[in-house]
Amino acid sequence: MIYRNKFKQANRIFILLIFILSSLCLSSCAKKEQSNQKNNMKHVKTSMIGASPAKWKMPILIPEGQGEMSKVIGWFTNQQIFYVTNLNQTSNLFLYNLLTGKSKLIYKTENPIVNVQISPSRKYLLIHSSPSSLEGLVTIIDSKGTELLKKKFPSYDLVFEWNPFNESKILVTKFAEDWSFQLFLLDTKMGNTTELNLPQPFIQWIKREEVAYLNWDQNSPSLAAPLIFKELRDEGEKTVFSKVIQFSAYRDMLMNVAVNEKETSMADYSFFDKEKKEMFRFSQPQLKKFSDWLVPFYDYSEQKKQFLTFTPFSSGDADTYTDGFELMRYDLKKGTSDLILGGLDNVPISFSPSGDTALLGNSYEKIIDLNKKEIYDLMKE
Incomplete structure (x- = not known):
């Protein structure tokens, strides 16, 4: 009986030793795994640092026999962009890798491509091609080129606004030759359209089921208009700001441009959160056109909470202004600004997903490398 108890006690000690050794082994393995993960992360970060625009393969070399460059469409990733080539009456949509210099054919159309819009998530693309001068063909594909939807719109021109809160919904404005318009809601999942009764052709999404627009009075032209918010399922509408020149709605904020009340030669750029609380504001000289104000091109990086825009050196008349523009970057979180480059033309600009290039x-x-403040040619001259 004594020997049996001693045997049981020894057995328990042996099992305890096995458990301790196993725990030590697992702990050691976990530390090695964490070390490997850290090394891998260091490698990834090093690769990202090494992949600066100065080392990218530019300008784009179009694959032989694939036509002539039409235009670059926009960013897919921080090192990949979409571009379009034209060949006779057909067009090709390519994905270009800036690191390798290689192009991949994504989609080919039988008619010339008018424009391509990349969805906010960059998962889908809307291709607007033109079978004739009075017809537009809308094709929705995924980023690999798989066709998801095709729909024709009898029209002279088309304008699109992708819903960033629900990418299966797209606002389509259809213009006739006399610039009269109809507005439709395209449901890409159902494949149908619903006509909307809205007074303005240029609409932006501010929520999943709510839109915004500047309500210009066609009978009494003015330099500013009220900014209206409207629920699509509700007849009512509300005026949010009374005098706005231009606005842009983003997932996390709203920006509007208005004439400075004290100095009309200056424009105020104001930024508001989703509760319409002002986050940031700056003013810059503005240029007047015949019937409205010139609002220089701009873009916003949701990743970095930064705003990029061109600034004229002085106020005046847009038609006679020749002094060029400065490219300014504003940090909405820090409330700071910095000059990227001066002596530039006022041209479209588009942030990369990371916000480091445009x-x-x-x-x-x-x-343009926004950190090193250097510009590179993406197309052959």
Whole structure:
């Protein structure tokens, strides 16, 4: 009986030793795994640092026999962009890798591509092609080129606004030759359209089921208009700001441009959160056109909470202004600004997903490194 108890006690000690050794082994393995993960992260970070725009493969070399460059469309990732080539009456949509210099054919159309819009999540693309001067063909594909929807719109021109809160919904404004318009809600999942009764052609989403627009009075032209919010399922509407020149709605904030009340030669850029609380504001000189104000091109990086825009050196008449523009970057979180470059033209600009670089130019023919403040040619001249 004594020997049996001693045997049981020894057995328990042996099992306890096994458990302790196993725990030590697992702990050691976990530390090695964490060390490997840290090394991998260091490698990824090093690769990202090494992949600066100065080392990118530019300008774009179009694959042989694939037509002539039409334009760059926009960013897919921080090192990949979409571009379009034209060949006779057809167009090709390519994905270009800036690190490798290789192009991948994503989609080919039988008609010339008018424009391509990348969805806010960058998962889908809307291709607007033109079978004739009075017809537009809308094709929705995923980023791999798989066709999801095709729909024709008898029209002279089309304007699109993708819902960032529900990407299966797209606002489509259809213009006739006399610039009269109809507004439709395209449901890409159901494949149908619903006509909307809204007084203005240029609409933006501010919520999943709510839109905003500037309510211009066609009978009494003015330089500013009230900014209206409207629920699509409700007849009512509300005026949020009374005098706005231009606005842009983003997922996390609203920006509007208005004439400075004390100095009309200056424009106020105001930024509001979703509760309409002002987050940041700055003023800059503005240029007047014949019937409205010139609002220079701009873009917003949701990733960095930064705003990029062109600033004229002085106020005056837009038609006679020749002094060029400064490219300014505003940090909405820090409330700071810095000059990127001066002596530039006022041209479209588009932040990369990271906010470290941007496409620049009427055809996005250049790339600018916003940190090193250097510009590179993306297209051959």
